[in-house]
Amino acid sequence: MSINEATISTNFGLLPEPEGRTRSFLTSAAVNLTILALVLYIGMMAKRVIEQHRFQQTELIFPTTPPPQPKVKVPPPPKLLDLPKPQQVKLEAPKLNLPKPEPKPVIKPVEMEAKVKALQQKAAKAQGDTKAAINARVAEVSKQYQQWVERAKSMVA
DSSP states (O other): OOTSSTTSSOOSSSSSSOOOHHHHHHHHHHHHHHHHHHHHHHHHHHHHHHTTTTOOOOOOOOOOOOOHHHHOOOOOOOOOOOOOOOOOOOOOOOOOOOOOOOOOOOHHHHHHHHHHHHHHHHHHHHHHHHHHHHHHHHHHHHHHHHHHHHHHHHHOO
């Protein structure tokens, strides 16, 4: 079968092929134009009726003197009862209970000397880098002890 055969319809649908519809087209066009002409004619005629309507004008006259002010009697204000005065509230500052700072433990000279002696005994047993590190620690502890003694003397004086 070739593609150009007459069996394939041009609208690809189930409806029959279109036929000449010029008569129905011309009839509907004539009816529509007649309706349009009637609407335009009625519109033109109605416009003339609306233009014939006239309005009446009325002049307003204002009075020359203003009307008198109405007298209004104002009632006196109601009497207020004597209310008791509210009590004054005094606020007190809250009491803070701060913990007392703990005194630093006082190092006794005997304990410091014992510490230095123990480090010196370790240094005597150690060798090399360990011995040098322990000797540095002994020097540091003795320096701290000397500073402590000086502070204690300055506090006493």
